[in-house]
Amino acid sequence: MRIIWPQKLIWFALVSAVPLLEAAEYEYFSWRDTGHVYGKSPQCVPIPEDLRLCYSVGYNQMLLPNLLDHETMAEVRQQAGSWVPLVHKGCHAGTQVFLCSLFAPVCLDRPIYPCRWLCESVRDSCTPLMEAFGFPWPDMLNCNKFPVKDLCIAMNVTDEPERSDYTPTCPVCDSEMSTEVILERMCASEFAIKTKIKEARKDNSDRKVVLHKRKKPLRLGTLKREDLKKLVLYVKNGANCLCQALEHLQDNYLIMGRKTGKRYLLTGIHKWDKSSKEFKKAVKKLKSHKCPAYEAVFK
Template sequence: MCIFWPPRLVLAMLVPILVTSEYEYLGWKDLGDSYGKSPQCMDIPEDLRLCYTVGYHRMLLPNLLEHETMAEVKQQAGSWVPLVHKRCHSGTQVFLCSLFAPVCLDRPIYPCRKLCESVRDSCTPIMEAFGFPWPEMLNCSKFPQDDLCISTNTTDMPPSPDDSPACPPCENEMSPEVILEHMCASEFAIKTKIKEAKIENLDKKLILQKRRKTVSGNLNKEELKKLVLYLKNGADCPCQQLENLGNTYLIMGRKAGKRYLLTGIHKWDKSSKEVKKALKKLKSHKCPVYETVFK
């Protein structure tokens, strides 16, 4: 039995259902010491950005990912906010929040495997563009197929072209928030011009001009000198910033295997208040720790 979201008090009316031994649902009170701390129902705080607008206001802690403190939930959940903003699937927020901030019931209700697979298949290309794999903690085989679970009415619907940017690193919204998200998903940022952009297999390869200035990160002189960036799976995707190679850009990237991936590119304009604000905010901004989640 699937629960189509938003639940709107329907969850509270559900009666106990017999389930198979393959995936047993236990009441919260039955979880005992094996679950850790006794579960508590509490308000979803406003600074839990991933789930504050999900459609309900109370959540259980510990959650279904075994996070026992709100501080841990916020740190881990913060890593996923940029993915929701990419709109790779309409059910991304529902799927993630069913685990990070489960709705208050007398038993844990997990997301349906079909929902997990749909979100995974739609969003993995976006994540891979930034050098992150789909994490093992969200292995879809862990979730139920036919039992009581959370789904959405749009599970089988792929994102529309308007909802899913073809080249996530090329998102051209010049706002401090977007620039900060790209900076946080990156290991370094440099100021430079692009000499050439060419196709290599399914990727787009960026050859940089010799003059390069480090803005953030820890690239050494030799790495900076030899730096070549790849726009993963970007052979055919549009990237407005690469249409005029005469401009100076703030270019962000991270190492994935033996390659350096482009994770963000924004035009560097001396009069750009957005870039200046983003760089100023970066000094005090606390980025999500992606490496603790995407591994």
């Protein structure tokens, strides 16, 4: 079956202004023929500059079709763009190498897949970030598909010990105010409103966010107006992470969210700052900005 990838992941709302991470040194291990069958004969082609996910990965040529059965560069661009925000967030040093080994495989005589341990390491590090925005690790990246001992792509990762006094910022609460970041975060959300926060309190491992009654809808998506009146949001696994916005309840905020299961998750919060040109530009584009569809892949 042909794999269809999301056009805008989230995620990965998981967006930051940090430039694409330069891929660390990667290695090749002995391999076996995977038996992958292409619809077209594989060709070695340049990685285009607008393929943001992999342009800086460390090599200049890629195989097409790739290891996800994308046969045209247009399809690769469209689907790979979904994962750029995840690389931006830096949840794992090997994220770009792992994804690009599939989206833009290096030109060799035969295809080489990523090592299973690399997949598992990226998955374990990035899944909590993805879940904060309501996205699970997709089944199409099931790490059991990848080799253990045969030829595979790996990378050198230096593990730094965690500081015992470090409290992370909640992924949905970063303060980046660029237009691009806000719009990409919107694309990982279903609705956007302007409102104040009445209360924010711990709810087991999550944080419950109660909004003021007065709410100005900017983009409702699938959210109905009757649901807007009683809307309560949750920060997934946000009980103990930092979120400065939830400590200043007197301010107006741009609130973004999406429904996951029976709950509405908070996927973005930005102070309503009219003095910021970037913020004003983003708000102006919220209603008309076209976001790619990706939900079907993660159901």
